[in-house]
Amino acid sequence: MIDHIVLVKFAESTSQEQLEEVVTRFKALQGKLPGIADIQAGISFTGKHQGYQLALTVRFENRAALENYGPHPLHQEVAAYIREIGRVDSIVVDIEI
Numbered sequence: 001m002i003d004h005i006v007l008v009k010f011a012e013s014t015s016q017e018q019l020e021e022v023v024t025r026f027k028a029l030q031g032k033l034p035g036i037a038d039i040q041a042g043i044s045f046t047g048k049h050q051g052y053q054l055a056l057t058v059r060f061e062n063r064a065a066l067e068n069y070g071p072h073p074l075h076q077e078v079a080a081y082i083r084e085i086g087r088v089d090s091i092v093v094d095i096e097i
Contacts (some may be wrong), residue, residue, distance in 0.1 A: 001037065004069070005093045007052035011086030018085040019043050019054055025078045026056055033072055035065020052091065066094065080089040 010019065026041040038059040044052070060066045069075055 001097045002063055002066050003095050003097055004058040004066055006056040006062060007091045007096070008054040008056065008082060008087055009048075009051045009089040010053055011088055012052075016043075022054060022078070022085070023082060024083055029058075029074055029078065032074055033065075033069060035061045035068065036062055052089075071075040080081075 008022075009016075011017075020043070023041040023043065027039055030036065030039045036058055038057075040057045042055055044055065058069065060069065
């Protein structure tokens, strides 16, 4: 199994509603892309996030599923929305569990 973890920092102009829409769109990928065992997403509710307001995680069955995920059109739609609403930075970590 592979865990793909993404933390996203947004511009100050990004609204709470837009962040919630990212969560909704991201979770909607569950069951639509091959090799995904689980998807989680949420907005940080503490002040410990150092500006990274959103956490997205995907658990993949294997590395091949992770490799196919990046360019998949449905994933790219969510990524485009994230950029559109003001992504400033992101941190990505992939670990094998």
